[in-house]
Amino acid sequence: MTIGDRRAAVVGTDPGEAAVSAPRVGDTVLFGGLLLLTAVIVLLDVRTGEDLRVVPLLVVVPALVSVFGTVRQTGYTAAWIMAVVVTSRLVSGGTFWDVAVGVGFTVLACVLGVGSCLLRIRHATEIARLRSAAVALQRQILRPLPVVTDQVVAHGVYAPIEEDRLVGGDIYEVVESPYGTRVVIGDVQGKGIAAIGAGFAALGAFREAAIREPTLTGVVDALEDAVARHNTFSAQTGEVERFVTALVLGFEGEDRVEAVNCGHLPPHLLHDGGAAAVPLRLTSVPLGMAELSSEARGAEQFDFPAGATLLAFTDGVTEARDASGTFYPLDTRLDRWAGYGPSEVLDALHADLEAFSGGVRRDDIAMLALHKAPTGNRRRQSGAMSGQGARRAAQTFSEW
Structure with a gap:
């Protein structure tokens, strides 16, 4: 599922009708089918005679129409069925109480269908x-x-594990700052609303720090503080404290990328017909766990040649399994698409993941494919955002 705008369409005349996902039946088809069903049931009732009355079975029809029809359609159906069944009951005769009970049950069933x-x-x-x-x-x-910045074009795929949710525990962001483009992709421990809260805390901190902090390690320190504060609040409210694995990237020069790896999977570089993991040597503890490590987080650089695609992802990709429990072989599969463009790599990888796992998702999936922006793309007039502009942008993010 490629990330894009999702819109809720509002269609229909009845309130809330747009939210009904099941397809509605047109009036002509519905009433035509209703007349046909009535004719068949009445003929059967005539043939069976007094031994077996089948017309009363029509009282279930309004309940069936209420599942997929509108209130108006259900009301028309209930009125028609009520008229047919009540008329049949009156014509067939019987004691007063038999007729009264039959008519009362019919009316009740039709009213319940509309309700x-x-x-x-x-x-x-x-x-x-x-x-x-x-x-x-x-x-x-x-x-x-x-997202297009001066340095990179970022394509992405995001697929939460739960279909009824639009947001899961994986996070990503791309920010253009006075110090170049900065990117984060991360995975919050656990799932559910609490995990989303921790991810939101990290994202908010990144959006502000990416513009404010001159160094990438300074950005990561701000993320650490934000997750630690969130965990303190979680502990006070009785919720589980969580950590966040994250990969923070900085694009400033022409052919080099700076990276700080906080317990996350290394990115893969697709270039010259091949794909391989970027050999990051400095891997520190996840965000929210800095107090458990005596070593400060460090940044390192690696080459990002022209025409290359940098693929960053969460463990929902590498931990996808097939029916036998075998993990997805990302390293061998990526070579197939080394010559593809960024969006084509993502489409192919996502489709292959779905086929490999049989559509059974065990974790959220987030993937970013980063490619160098075309030369001269969105050139800044002064080459960098002014300090005053950066402070205004940071203040905006902080207030937001």
Whole structure:
């Protein structure tokens, strides 16, 4: 699933009708089928005679229509069925109490069918509003890709483990700063809303620090402080403290990339028809665990030649398994797509992951494919953001 804008469409005349995912049946088809069903049931009832009355079975039809129809369609169906069944009951005769009980049961069943349709649409309306709020929240947490800066073009794929969620525990961000483009991709320990909260804390800190801090290690220190503060608050509220594995990248020069690896998987470089993991030697503890290590985090550099694609990802990729439990062989599979463009690599890799795992996802998946921006792309007039502009941008992110 390539990251992009997600929009909730509003269609239909009844409130909440747009939120009903099941396809609605047109009035002509519905009423045509209703007439046909009624004719068949009435003929069967005539043939079976008094021994077996089948017309009363029509009372289940409004309940069935309420599952996929609108309130208006369910109401018309209930009125029609009520008229047919009640008329049949009156014509067939019987004692007063037999007729009264039969008519009362028919009316009750039809009213319940319309009521269940109303409740379904009300519930669908609430779900639609919640999902709309989730879409708005996602746009604040995770930026739609691709993102184009002076140094790189960032394409991405994001697939939460739970289909009913738009955001999971994996995070990413791309920020253009006075010190070049800075990128983070990370994986929060655990899943659920609490994991999303820890990820949001890290993202907010990155958006501010990426513009404010002149060094990449300074950015990572700000992330560490943010996760530590979040964990302190979590402990006070009885929630589990969490750590975040993260890879922070800085693109400033022409052919070099700076990296700080906080317990994350190393990126892979696709270039000259081959793919290989970037040999990062300095791997420190994840964010939120700095107090457990006596060594300060350090940055290192590696080559990023022209025409190359840098692929960063979370462990949802490498820990995907097939039916036999075998892990996904990323290193051998990437060679197949070494000559592809960034978006094509992501599409091919995502499709191969789905095929390999049989569509069974065990973890969130986030992937970024970074490629050098075209020469002269969005050139800044002064070559860098002014200090005053940087402070304004940092203040904006902080207030946000």
